[in-house]
Structures are given as structure tokens and as C-alpha cells.
Amino acid sequence: xxxxxxxxxxxxxxxxxxxxxxxxxxxxxxxxxxxxxxxxxxxxxxxxxxxxxxxxxxxxxxxxxxxxxxxxxxxxxxxxxxxxxxxxxxxxxxxxxxxxxxxxxxxxxxxxxxxxxxxxxxxxxxxxxxxxxxxxxxxxxxxxxxxxxxxxxxxxxxxxxxxxxxxxxxxxxxxxxxxxxxxxxxxxxxxxxxxxxxxxxxxxxxxxxxxxxxxxxxxxxxxxxxxxxxxxxxxxxxxxxxxxxxxxxxxxxxxxxxxxxxxxxxxxxxxxxxxxxxxxxxxxxxxxxxxxxxxxxxxxxxxxxxxxxxxxxxxxxxxxxxxxxxx
Ligand code: PMV
Numbered sequence: 001x002x003x004x005x006x007x008x009x010x011x012x013x014x015x016x017x018x019x020x021x022x023x024x025x026x027x028x029x030x031x032x033x034x035x036x037x038x039x040x041x042x043x044x045x046x047x048x049x050x051x052x053x054x055x056x057x058x059x060x061x062x063x064x065x066x067x068x069x070x071x072x073x074x075x076x077x078x079x080x081x082x083x084x085x086x087x088x089x090x091x092x093x094x095x096x097x098x099x100x101x102x103x104x105x106x107x108x109x110x111x112x113x114x115x116x117x118x119x120x121x122x123x124x125x126x127x128x129x130x131x132x133x134x135x136x137x138x139x140x141x142x143x144x145x146x147x148x149x150x151x152x153x154x155x156x157x158x159x160x161x162x163x164x165x166x167x168x169x170x171x172x173x174x175x176x177x178x179x180x181x182x183x184x185x186x187x188x189x190x191x192x193x194x195x196x197x198x199x200x201x202x203x204x205x206x207x208x209x210x211x212x213x214x215x216x217x218x219x220x221x222x223x224x225x226x227x228x229x230x231x232x233x234x235x236x237x238x239x240x241x242x243x244x245x246x247x248x249x250x251x252x253x254x255x256x257x258x259x260x261x262x263x264x265x266x267x268x269x270x271x272x273x274x275x276x277x278x279x280x281x282x283x284x285x286x287x288x289x290x291x292x293x294x295x296x297x298x299x300x301x302x303x304x305x306x307x308x309x310x311x312x313x314x315x316x317x318x319x320x321x322x323x324x325x326x327x
Contacts, residue, residue, distance in 0.1 A: 005124035007033065007121040008165055008320060012027045012244070013246075014230050023227070024170065028161070028166070029164075034248075036118065036122040037101045038099070041097035044097055048085075048101075052102075052103060056069065056078075080146040084142055087146075089144060091138075092132055098126065120143040120159060123224045124323070136321065140159055143163060145202060146159075151198045152199045156170075164176070166178050169227075181235065188302045190308075226248055243277030255259055258284035267280070269305055270289070274297040298314065
């Protein structure tokens, strides 16, 4: 018998990239989840499988043996899962052989935080299987460690939202604060279906900041102002202002060089079809964009994004962070 845990994907409403440099960001968990199933083995090896990526492999001491897919890719993509498992085994204090399988309704490498959701779900599943009482803080800390393997210098926003859920105001130095957002935020998500690397895009921004420190400093200040205004707009369900702020945020991200022609196409199509605002979400360079639309315009905005080549889905915010599904 195994244990199944799940964790939600996320949408960054405001502040991606700037958050890496200490600015605040607003992020919400969505009702698309990643699932991890963990079960004990009779030997001491660690068998990992990602159903969506069609990759599987076995780690035994320092050796890796591929079981499905390309060996290099499998090792690279399964490494953060292994790291999360090892951190839980460290707490457990003895080595245990495990099968861990992850499956997801979240598109991969699309800006929706799939890797952090995987890490949080795996940590919780293995913790529960080994009867370790992990707090949400423990799950966050371990998935953050795993995220560092994937992204280099992540802000921690993805593991925080996948662990705690809800709508968070996140800042690297002060941590996060839940925002009490009562009404739904009607968003259409458009996926360009172009995979990209968060690590590469974060490095691109770092380079821009090093070359133009004074310009980027003012962009950071503008972003902070956008986030502060957005908190009030969210609490007051002022969709018009939220839309304007999303467009302003997109202009800054475009300026930093992290948009992409495929994203611009979907963003423009959404705005033309009556969206109140639209922007990329996550690291950019492909991946997903989000459009805010009044309920009666959601359908036409979604169709316009599809005509422009995007794959769309609607998502609702969820308060549920990481959780055990089946023990
Ligand atoms: O990995 P993504 O696409 O969900 O983006 C993460 C958000 C960034 O601000 C770009 C990076 C970070 O660590 O905060």
C-alpha cells in the first residue's frame, strides 16, 4: 500500500523576476494539481517515474539506470525528485527503498510551477509513508532545496504557494503573507506550448540588471508600486484597475527581455477580444500568459487566444496547498 499526496500549481499575478531581487509579488494557487505516489520496496533502491514526461529510472547508491526515455534527460529531470526524497530520508534517519511515481494535470516548463508542485507532493507523500510528521514549513524547506537544483537561484515563491496554497503576497526577506481575496479572479490561461528554462530567463534578467543597474532599479520601483496597488484592487475586486496593472507589469517584463513573440501574440489577441489586462506568467520566454476578463467576456477572450495559436484553460484559485490524498 502506498501514500498519495498532491500539491497545486500556481499563477504569478504580479512580480515574477522582480521577486528574485527582493520585490514583492502576488501569487495564487490554482485547481490544477500534481500527484505523487510513494511505496516501500524490499530492497534499498529508489525507483522514480514521471508519467507525464514518460521518464523513469533507478538510483542505487551513486549509480543511475534509466528505465524509460533518454538516459541523460531522465537523470536530469528525476534528480530534484531524488533530492526531495533524500531530504526526507535524512529526517527519517535510515535508508529505505522506494517507488515514487508522479503524475500531473499541470503543463511542464510552462510557468505554472510544475516542478515545485512535484517536489512538494513527493516530500509530503514520502514523509507520510515513513510516518514522519512533517509540518508545512518542513515541506516548504525541502521543496525549496529541490527547486534550487532545477533553477539555480529561485526566490522560493513556487514552493511556498505549492505548499501553503491560497493567495500570497510573497517577498524573499519578509516571507509571505496570505491575502484575503474573497471573490474569484476570472482568468483565462493561454499556453504557447513553447517550453523554456526558468534558469536561463532568470540569468537573462540578471545580465540586464548588471548592464543597466540604474534603469532596472527604476523598473523595480515601478513594479513594487504595481504590486502595492494590486493588493487593494484584489481586495476590492476592482477588475478594471487589476487589468491596467497587469498591462503595466507586462510592459516591464517585456522591457526586461523575458517576453516572447508567441506570448505577445496571445496577449494582444486577448486584449483585442476585450480582456481587461493580460501578461505573461512565470519566467516568460514561452510558457503561459494570463488574461483577466469579465465573466461574460471569458469565452470570447479564450477563443481569441486559441485563434492566435494558444491552448487555453480556465483555472480557479484554491486555498488548498499540499495535502495527503490517500494514506
Ligand atoms: O518557474 P516559473 O516559470 O514558474 O517562474 C518562477 C518565477 C521567477 O520569478 C521567474 C523565478 C523565481 O524564482 O521567483
